[in-house]
Amino acid sequence: MEILNIEDNSQSLPQETKPEARLENALKDIYCVSGLGADKRVFQKLKFQGYQPIHIQWIEPQQGENIADYARRLTTQIKSDYPILIGLSFGGIITVEIAKQIPTEKVILVSSTKNKQEVPFYFQIFRWLPIHRLFPAKLMLWASQWLATWFFSLETVAERKLLRAILFDTNARFLKWAIHQIVIWKNELIPDNIYHIHGKSDRIFPFKFVKEDFSVEKGGHFMIMNQAEYISKLIQEIIDSHTESPQASNLALDKTSEGK
Secondary structure: OOOOOOOOOOOOOOOOOOHHHHHHHHOEEEEEEOOOOOOHHHHOOOOOOOEEEEEOOOOOOOOOOOHHHHHHHHHHHOOOOOOEEEEEOHHHHHHHHHHOOOOOOEEEEEOOOOOHHHOOHHHHHHHHOOHHHOOOHHHHHHHHHHHHHHHOOOOOHHHHHHHHHHHHOOOHHHHHHHHHHHHHOOOOOOOOOEEEEEEOOOOOOOHHHOOOOEEEOOOOOOHHHHOHHHHHHHHHHHHHOOOOOOOOOOOOOOOEEOOO
16 A cells, blocks of 8 residues: 655744753753763763753774773764763763863763772782783673672662663673773873762772762762762752862862762
8 A cells, every 4th residue: 555645835833942842952961971881871860950961872992992092982972062071980081081182161070080099909900910801701791790789889679680781781892891991091180170079988999099079978889879869969069160170169068078
């Protein structure tokens, strides 16, 4: 049966734009980079007023590609001038590398690290003894699923199911590449406009190794999910401030913050 394409040539009246559409068009982009083995689902509980999240998509690393070149390829997904970036865990390392290559308004790290001094010494051991490169990528992915509950300080069955689902969808080759990039990361340059939120109970990047701007009591590596309301409040204060750096900021929040 042939379907006819009937074209209406009559002049239509202009339709009024809905308030929701006008609001969406007025929102400012804020770019989110998820953690190692994670995706945009880890940001699902964050709420920002006046901003719409744009999720940077992981791409396949090229053969022998270093982290700086990888970050440069990700910048093609950024359409804003002077963007605001939020990086979670390994995504924070990536945002630092991006901010070294393009001008940014603010860079916000959550449960992450800014330079090689903040990477725990036991990660750096693998730089000299790279046994992680000997294991098959799929074996590393399987092991990470079993270790995730403790390392990420997961609190509920729902959180465990979510992280397991995210890890199940993770590209094993990317996981192995990213772990090696953390191990060999030697960054010493910290962007001026960086803000660092870190949990005092983080087991992947322990609190004692980092120099944070805002600390969160009982915050584990997954606090972006299980303390999402409080992390949202911290981020909102940062992005609404008109200062250029946390050193010059006059935020209403204390440097040491207590998660709810």
